[in-house]
Amino acid sequence: MRKQNGVGWLFASPYLLYAILFFAIPLVWSFYLSTTDWNLISPEYNFKGITNYIDVFRSPGVQAALLVTFKFMAVFVPLVIVMSMIVAAIVHGLPKFKGIFLIGFFLPYLASGVVSSFIVKGLLSYNSPLNTTLRGKFGMDIDWLGSPFAALCVVAVIIAWKFTGYYALILTSGFESINAEIYEAAAIDGANAWQRFFKITLPLLYPAIYTVIILSIGVTFGIFTEVYQLTGGGPDYATNTWQMEIFTQAFKNLQAGYASAVAIVASVVTFLSIFVIRKLLEMWGKRNGWV
Amino acid sequence: MKYERGDIMKKKLNKVVSLVVAATVSVSVLAGCSKGDKKDSDKNGVTTIEFWAAPNPPQQAYWKEMAKEFEKENPKININVSAIKESPSSEASIQSAIAGKSAPTMSENINRGFAAQLAESKALVPLNEIEGWEDILTNRNMTETVEPWEFSDGNQYVLPIYSNPMLFGWRLDILKELGINEAPKTYSEMLEATKRLKAKYPDKFLWAKPDLADPTAWKRWFDFFMLYDAASEGNNFIEGNKLVADDKAGLQVLTFMDDLRKENAYLLKTVTDPFETGVGIFTDIGPWTLTYWEEKFPKMVYGETFTLAAPPVPDNMNTENVRTFADTKGLVIYASATDQQKHAAMKFISWVYSNPEHDLKWLEQTNLPPARDDLAENEAFTTFFSENPALQPYANAVPFGIPSIDNPKYNELQTFIGQHAVNPIVKGKNTPKNGWNDMKKAIEGGL
Numbered sequence: 001m002r003k004q005n006g007v008g009w010l011f012a013s014p015y016l017l018y019a020i021l022f023f024a025i026p027l028v029w030s031f032y033l034s035t036t037d038w039n040l041i042s043p044e045y046n047f048k049g050i051t052n053y054i055d056v057f058r059s060p061g062v063q064a065a066l067l068v069t070f071k072f073m074a075v076f077v078p079l080v081i082v083m084s085m086i087v088a089a090i091v092h093g094l095p096k097f098k099g100i101f102l103i104g105f106f107l108p109y110l111a112s113g114v115v116s117s118f119i120v121k122g123l124l125s126y127n128s129p130l131n132t133t134l135r136g137k138f139g140m141d142i143d144w145l146g147s148p149f150a151a152l153c154v155v156a157v158i159i160a161w162k163f164t165g166y167y168a169l170i171l172t173s174g175f176e177s178i179n180a181e182i183y184e185a186a187a188i189d190g191a192n193a194w195q196r197f198f199k200i201t202l203p204l205l206y207p208a209i210y211t212v213i214i215l216s217i218g219v220t221f222g223i224f225t226e227v228y229q230l231t232g233g234g235p236d237y238a239t240n241t242w243q244m245e246i247f248t249q250a251f252k253n254l255q256a257g258y259a260s261a262v263a264i265v266a267s268v269v270t271f272l273s274i275f276v277i278r279k280l281l282e283m284w285g286k287r288n289g290w291v
Numbered sequence: 292m293k294y295e296r297g298d299i300m301k302k303k304l305n306k307v308v309s310l311v312v313a314a315t316v317s318v319s320v321l322a323g324c325s326k327g328d329k330k331d332s333d334k335n336g337v338t339t340i341e342f343w344a345a346p347n348p349p350q351q352a353y354w355k356e357m358a359k360e361f362e363k364e365n366p367k368i369n370i371n372v373s374a375i376k377e378s379p380s381s382e383a384s385i386q387s388a389i390a391g392k393s394a395p396t397m398s399e400n401i402n403r404g405f406a407a408q409l410a411e412s413k414a415l416v417p418l419n420e421i422e423g424w425e426d427i428l429t430n431r432n433m434t435e436t437v438e439p440w441e442f443s444d445g446n447q448y449v450l451p452i453y454s455n456p457m458l459f460g461w462r463l464d465i466l467k468e469l470g471i472n473e474a475p476k477t478y479s480e481m482l483e484a485t486k487r488l489k490a491k492y493p494d495k496f497l498w499a500k501p502d503l504a505d506p507t508a509w510k511r512w513f514d515f516f517m518l519y520d521a522a523s524e525g526n527n528f529i530e531g532n533k534l535v536a537d538d539k540a541g542l543q544v545l546t547f548m549d550d551l552r553k554e555n556a557y558l559l560k561t562v563t564d565p566f567e568t569g570v571g572i573f574t575d576i577g578p579w580t581l582t583y584w585e586e587k588f589p590k591m592v593y594g595e596t597f598t599l600a601a602p603p604v605p606d607n608m609n610t611e612n613v614r615t616f617a618d619t620k621g622l623v624i625y626a627s628a629t630d631q632q633k634h635a636a637m638k639f640i641s642w643v644y645s646n647p648e649h650d651l652k653w654l655e656q657t658n659l660p661p662a663r664d665d666l667a668e669n670e671a672f673t674t675f676f677s678e679n680p681a682l683q684p685y686a687n688a689v690p691f692g693i694p695s696i697d698n699p700k701y702n703e704l705q706t707f708i709g710q711h712a713v714n715p716i717v718k719g720k721n722t723p724k725n726g727w728n729d730m731k732k733a734i735e736g737g738l
Contacts, residue, residue, distance in 0.1 A: 039408075039412055040386050040389075040390050040412075041386055041389040041390060041408075041409065041412040041414045042411075042412035042413065042414075043412075043413065121561055122563055124561055125560075125561050125562050125563040126499075126558060126560040126561060126562035126563075126565075126570065127562055127563055127565070127568060127570055128563065143559070143560045144560070144561065145501075145560075145561050146501065146504060146559055146560055146561070232505060232507055234504075234505060234506065235504065235505075247383075251380065251382065251383040251386055251387075252382075252508070252702045252703075253700070253702055253703050254386070254408055254412075254699070254702075256390075
């Protein structure tokens, strides 16, 4: 038993070391910084106690980040689940070249956020063909990045586009693991398409959906590039995410100590949110007998 | 027997694992604790300095060329020129490098506000304390230019490279269609131009610029400060830790911006090349735009398609010698450099600026007016400007350029100008008087 433990530790040691160096030490360091007034470049670190944390809870930027993250979650998570589910279902139904199609859908995940944001900015420009047509043919003059809800939706859609292929990969593997005979048996028993989906597909796909939901919720806490490039957190904090707030405070306002406090609060909120959502998903699974 | 072999194997394995873990941890900890101490010079006595140039290809090309020529004459100094990374911004890259103890020896592209942040954190060398500083000022003929760059502690942390007074561009072709033959100079002339524009072209805008609704600090340099510097005749906005803004001028600017809004003069939506496509007929323009247009919009011809003018001023104000914001950037030496590197850097700077031809080359390659006192008189430059008439208005405006505020909190403070004054006013969400007062309150709180 002890020998097995030793081998286990041996195999785990590279990751443990990695985790200590790149997660544990920075976390402790970040917590220390959050109690100082360090400005990122000064050699001076003056102890401020919990002052930074008090300021965090009073900050309109942080309050916005908290709210905006949940708003993103409400738009992005259902959107990306539906989109990746559709892609996975289409790919699953293909007779050939499933891998090639999956790679195709996966490519946006590898695309640079800066480049995709730049392209989207051009597409949504006032004088783009899209907006010219909308104004000319339908009398619609939409301020895509200047109105709070539209800006939030634009960012959510870009990120959903980026992650759809990745999540579709996970869901496709879930689809592939469902035995076709179950559908045949259900069809013989007279189950229609909806019944087959809700009684067979959804329960058997539950582990994959669970994974995708948790991953996508994690994504909403880390949104930065698209917001930085497209809206800068605006208009009026409508797209001010946690990462945007941390960046603004640390690198623009040179308040690295305060930004560390924001980061610590953000990580606690992230942890709690994912914990609660996990529990809710498990309850959902158990209630329906899928787990 | 089997047990013994397993035991020995286990002991060996433990040893190997312990060694690997110990070595890795030691190396990592030592690397983490390293202060990144730099050697003064290599065994051949060659001092290497790292120079971060602006992320603008013509500037990089200029500095690489200068470094190459300098190295030929000074084989004991090696200059590595590379572009400042913009991930996610050049300021953030410099801050990260300083925090990570990997700052270069020197860099360019530093504005006064950012320099104030760096100087306050003792990240910069007071250039006036390094031997050769006075010679540079004399040789480059920039004694007067450098005066406003003195910081509150009496030191000079930045050597200004260029001083670029910002001007407003007007679509002259469209103005002429409206029956206006020259760029409006006063607020009422501009409002009249807006009325005529909206009457003839309801789909066009006077000022098509989403930045007006964006609180990002630096964006205020190119709208609010251009108008404020003109209206206040260059009155300071913040001095040290005190807000000294001219209330009358500030209110005039905001009221004017509000009047433009009432005339539906703004397009605040994201828009591509609005000035070039004629969606908007008025915008801030720097000399770099002219270089860009030569390649991308050759139909933009000075004196035909567009013209350049100083910012508009309130009615009844003198429309000559109008002040404007000057986008001025300079060169700094970082405190983390060794003494030998600092002196080598100073030698390089001194070499570059001892020859006016180098400044002329800079002007030719970048279109950015060198920060010199003799720009309007020195024949080397006057010939250049006569051959490049679109750049002449910039040279003329150099004496009227007002640099950015030098408060270390400039970013936060300028964000307040957007959040409380400019942004809500162009959107019609606040009155000029309330906006000005809200902004003052926020800035005074921030100071």
